[in-house]
Amino acid sequence: MGKRSVIPFGPQHPVLPEPIHLDLVVEDEKVVEAIPSVGFVHRGLESLVTKKDFNTMAYVAERTCGICSFMHGMGYCECVENMMGVEVPIRAKFLRTIWSEMSRVHSHLLWLGLLADGFGHENLFYQCWRIRERILDMLEMTTGGRCIFSVNQVGGVLKDIPDDMLKSIEEAITDIEAELKVVQKTLLYDYTVKSRLCGVGILTKEQAHDLGTVGPFMRASGIKSDMRLRGYDAYPYLDFEPITSDDCDCYARCDVRTREIFQAIDLIRQAIAKMPSETDLAVQVKDKPSGEYFMRVEQPRGEAVYYTKGNGSMFLDRMRIRTPTFANLPGLCETLKGADLADVGLLVITIDPCVSCTER
Amino acid sequence: MAKVSRSPWLLHYDGSSCNGCDIEVLACLTPVYDAERLGIINTGDPMQADIFLITGGINTQNQAVVKQLYDQMPRPKVVVAVGVCACTGGIFKECYNILGGADTVIPVDIYVPGCAARPQAIIDGIVKAVALFQQRSEEHDRLVKEGGKGAAVNG
Numbered sequence: 001m002g003k004r005s006v007i008p009f010g011p012q013h014p015v016l017p018e019p020i021h022l023d024l025v026v027e028d029e030k031v032v033e034a035i036p037s038v039g040f041v042h043r044g045l046e047s048l049v050t051k052k053d054f055n056t057m058a059y060v061a062e063r064t065c066g067i068c069s070f071m072h073g074m075g076y077c078e079c080v081e082n083m084m085g086v087e088v089p090i091r092a093k094f095l096r097t098i099w100s101e102m103s104r105v106h107s108h109l110l111w112l113g114l115l116a117d118g119f120g121h122e123n124l125f126y127q128c129w130r131i132r133e134r135i136l137d138m139l140e141m142t143t144g145g146r147c148i149f150s151v152n153q154v155g156g157v158l159k160d161i162p163d164d165m166l167k168s169i170e171e172a173i174t175d176i177e178a179e180l181k182v183v184q185k186t187l188l189y190d191y192t193v194k195s196r197l198c199g200v201g202i203l204t205k206e207q208a209h210d211l212g213t214v215g216p217f218m219r220a221s222g223i224k225s226d227m228r229l230r231g232y233d234a235y236p237y238l239d240f241e242p243i244t245s246d247d248c249d250c251y252a253r254c255d256v257r258t259r260e261i262f263q264a265i266d267l268i269r270q271a272i273a274k275m276p277s278e279t280d281l282a283v284q285v286k287d288k289p290s291g292e293y294f295m296r297v298e299q300p301r302g303e304a305v306y307y308t309k310g311n312g313s314m315f316l317d318r319m320r321i322r323t324p325t326f327a328n329l330p331g332l333c334e335t336l337k338g339a340d341l342a343d344v345g346l347l348v349i350t351i352d353p354c355v356s357c358t359e360r
Numbered sequence: 361m362a363k364v365s366r367s368p369w370l371l372h373y374d375g376s377s378c379n380g381c382d383i384e385v386l387a388c389l390t391p392v393y394d395a396e397r398l399g400i401i402n403t404g405d406p407m408q409a410d411i412f413l414i415t416g417g418i419n420t421q422n423q424a425v426v427k428q429l430y431d432q433m434p435r436p437k438v439v440v441a442v443g444v445c446a447c448t449g450g451i452f453k454e455c456y457n458i459l460g461g462a463d464t465v466i467p468v469d470i471y472v473p474g475c476a477a478r479p480q481a482i483i484d485g486i487v488k489a490v491a492l493f494q495q496r497s498e499e500h501d502r503l504v505k506e507g508g509k510g511a512a513v514n515g
Contacts (some may be wrong), residue, residue, distance in 0.1 A: 051454050063378045126390050130390065130391050133392045211504040
């Protein structure tokens with residue numbers, strides 16, 4: 001048995017653009033235990049509900065995270081809408097679904113790039129990010145922003161996607177699909193990539209369930225669960241099955257996310273094909289919110305839970321968000337046990353950490 | 361930016377941003393925007409860095425980290441605050457844990473606005489930082505020549 005020592009990981013670390021700190025207890029080259037400490041990005045976003053009214057909070061909620069920004073805004077708005085009993089127009093539901101799935105494509109491509117960077121495949125990193133720019137162009141064309149979109153409001157959406165734009169989205173996703181198939185050959189079947197990912201960071205089905213993991217991290221451990229099946233927005237009209245894998249390792253997580261990009265592309269196609277002809281985008285919300293509500297949304301990283309509580313005034317009493325990365329941290333600490341020190345960066349990336357969501 | 365005789369290295373740290381500016385900074389380094397054509401390279405090591413790109417505001421926990429990263433960088437150095445949160449605190453200014461923009465703990469030379477800052481704006485900021493770094497290193501060299509080893513310049 002070797003000597004135990006503690007190696008700090010982060011907060012500033014080349015493998016991640018975001019600050020997270022882990023104290024790694026190592027024995028020779030093996031990690032025995034990992035103790036995370038968070039709080040470097042804590043802003044206190046939830047406290048802004050007392051200073052900004054519930055309509056303005058939609059824009060603040062969006063800034064919880066710049067990667068899943070659309071879904072944060074959407075989750076908050078739907079939570080307040082349900083609390084107030086507002087029925088959103090059907091076209092707004094479809095538009096929200098299209099933007100959600102576009103966000104998923106961009107988030108997963110971003111992650112694939114970061115993963116490639118994590119194991120030192122610079123070229124693959126650049127290729128994934130080059131493909132991602134296409135979807136960002138589409139998001140910019142339809143919403144006006146690349147990261148922060150601000151198209152959600154309580155009661156519906158602010159902007160419509162006209163037919164010609166829908167056509168260019170279809171063209172773009174067809175291109176992305178073709179380009180991704182080329183990249184996928186390296187990403188999933190290349191010998192060097194496989195030797196780095198296969199069998200690393202095993203999290204069994206039981207562990208994944210007991211530790212309460214969510215999203216692709218959980219589905220890669222063989223648990224078939226997806227909040228989209230709950231049927232919010234336009235998902236009841238669309239046909240899809242959650243993507244799972246039984247391998248439980250880093251390769252499975254990469255595989256699940258890659259297949260989810262294709263699934264998201266398929267969902268965008270279905271949503272465009274079934275787009276209703278009604279033109280209403282939003283309903284007028286005149287009441288003041290009261291009561292409380294829980295809303296669950298499937299984000300690119302997994303299930304996010306929103307809680308709002310109103311008191312009959314313009315300002316909410318409380319807004320609470322539980323983010324997917326927070327739920328995945330215990331799972332990460334479990335996979336780190338017994339891992340090689342050299343794999344730590346890679347393992348941290350495979351849960352797709354979004355620290356600014358987690359700490360808000 | 362008439363003439364650049366050195367290739368400055370760039371360090372990126374996420375203060376307490378929402379990630380939007382961070383992914384835009386990374387997007388700047390990838391082929392579509394390719395900020396590396398300006399002679400810079402992204403590094404993870406503060407001791408080798410010349411330009412410090414900071415995104416997001418300063419909070420009570422990260423102020424020591426930001427200060428330490430800045431102190432570890434060799435002179436001369438240039439600091440670029442990317443995004444409105446790093447400039448002033450932005451939308452989070454009223455939050456209880458936000459002390460303000462990056463300039464509350466370190467001197468900032470260039471402010472890049474935007475929420476999130478667009479890649480074009482970030483590249484513009486980097487170009488200005490490269491020019492400023494050139495100017496400062498020339499001044500630094502001159503002072504070292506005149507005053508020997510102990511000479512130090514602003515920044």
